[in-house]
Amino acid sequence: MITVEKLTKTFPGKKGVVHALDGVTLSVPESTVCGVVGPSGAGKSTLARCIALLEQPDSGSITVEGTDLVSLRGRDLRAARRRIGVVPQGDSLLRQRTAAGNVALPLESAGVSPAARRTRVVELLDLVGLTDKAGSYPDQLSGGQRQRVAVARALAARPSVLLADEPTSALDPETTGSVLTVLDRVRAELGVTVLVVTHDMAVVRRICDDVAVLADGQIVEHGKVLDLLTVPGSRITASLLPEIDQAAGLAGSAARADVVAEVVLVGFAAVGALLPEAANRFNVELAILGGGLTRLGDTPVARFRIGLTGDRAEAALAWLGDHEATIRRAPQEIPGVAA
Numbered sequence: 001m002i003t004v005e006k007l008t009k010t011f012p013g014k015k016g017v018v019h020a021l022d023g024v025t026l027s028v029p030e031s032t033v034c035g036v037v038g039p040s041g042a043g044k045s046t047l048a049r050c051i052a053l054l055e056q057p058d059s060g061s062i063t064v065e066g067t068d069l070v071s072l073r074g075r076d077l078r079a080a081r082r083r084i085g086v087v088p089q090g091d092s093l094l095r096q097r098t099a100a101g102n103v104a105l106p107l108e109s110a111g112v113s114p115a116a117r118r119t120r121v122v123e124l125l126d127l128v129g130l131t132d133k134a135g136s137y138p139d140q141l142s143g144g145q146r147q148r149v150a151v152a153r154a155l156a157a158r159p160s161v162l163l164a165d166e167p168t169s170a171l172d173p174e175t176t177g178s179v180l181t182v183l184d185r186v187r188a189e190l191g192v193t194v195l196v197v198t199h200d201m202a203v204v205r206r207i208c209d210d211v212a213v214l215a216d217g218q219i220v221e222h223g224k225v226l227d228l229l230t231v232p233g234s235r236i237t238a239s240l241l242p243e244i245d246q247a248a249g250l251a252g253s254a255a256r257a258d259v260v261a262e263v264v265l266v267g268f269a270a271v272g273a274l275l276p277e278a279a280n281r282f283n284v285e286l287a288i289l290g291g292g293l294t295r296l297g298d299t300p301v302a303r304f305r306i307g308l309t310g311d312r313a314e315a316a317l318a319w320l321g322d323h324e325a326t327i328r329r330a331p332q333e334i335p336g337v338a339a
């Protein structure tokens with residue numbers, strides 16, 4: 001569990017003081033993955049660096065597994081650092097060392113015996129699916145493989161918390177998938193609490209239980225990803241759900257429909273059965289005018305624009321709203337566009 005309370009951090013800037021973190025409060029439950037997203041300069045890396053004890057905050061507290069990190073000094077600080085694994089931004093492996101050699105590095109620094117080191121390195125390379133690359137040098141590995149080695153290295157000292165700063169930037173979607181699979185295993189199999197800083201909503205879609213949106217050093221949105229889907233005005237929902245072409249279906253079937261609305265459905269039951277059931281119950285014609293299906297983690301999620309035609313169209317929409325569908329009325333006309 002990571003708990004951050006009222007964290008502030010300033011830097012001197014050319015135009016005055018930069019408030020990189022301006023009262024950030026956030027908690028990440030044990031064995032979950034939390035994504036930190038937000039525009040460039042929002043303070044994401046500074047937050048990760050403060051939690052990793054690489055940066056000293058100006059004020060506020062950071063608690064990991066019940067220990068307040070901000071007040072630690074000397075040996076206690078070094079011990080606490082070991083309980084926090086860090087996957088830094090960019091290429092961070094030593095070029096002159098093999099994959100196994102890079103993973104072994106923190107174990108050597110901690111004085112672990114050669115035999116115990118070898119056993120641990122084998123375990124870690126197996127965890128990240130790179131047993132066959134133990135003797136390869138970073139230049140002989142793909143970008144995704146290098147990132148997986150960096151994850152294995154970060155886990156060497158069995159940390160309870162892992163911080164990953166942009167672990168998939170500059171990777172193609174397929175390679176991104178292999179890195180995300182590894183991070184998901186780290187949470188599921190080792191029970192590690194993961195905080196991942198990212199620009200990439202695919203990371204949030206694939207592995208995050210929670211997400212926090214930072215802007216100008218403040219958390220402007222935070223919660224479970226699936227819960228935020230139903231929050232009106234959520235900043236991130238639009239980028240997680242299937243797109244709807246705003247002009248699609250406004251002519252033709254939509255123009256004929258008695259009611260046009262956007263529905264968000266979460267979970268197997270909702271996605272599969274709810275719309276046909278509403279149509280049957282209220283004897284209305286239901287047309288899908290746009291949108292589609294996706295997955296957030298293991299959960300199917302849909303966003304559709306629907307058109308309902310029939311005397312009881314309004315009642316059918318109200319029934320959907322009462323049965324786990326989040327409803328937003330769609331305009332039936334866009335100003336300036338003839339129906």
Ligand SMILES: Nc1ncnc2c1ncn2[C@@H]1O[C@H](COP(=O)(O)OP(=O)(O)OP(=O)(O)O)[C@@H](O)[C@H]1O
Pocket residue numbers: 011012018019020038039040041042043044045046047
């Ligand atoms: N060491 C530093 N010295 C001076 N200013 C800094 C320092 N580190 C960060 N900043 C400033 O603090 C603010 C937050 O930076 P930070 O790198 O945390 O943002 P970010 O959200 O991670 O951005 P990006 O997505 O571009 O990496 C920015 O205005 C940045 O210029």
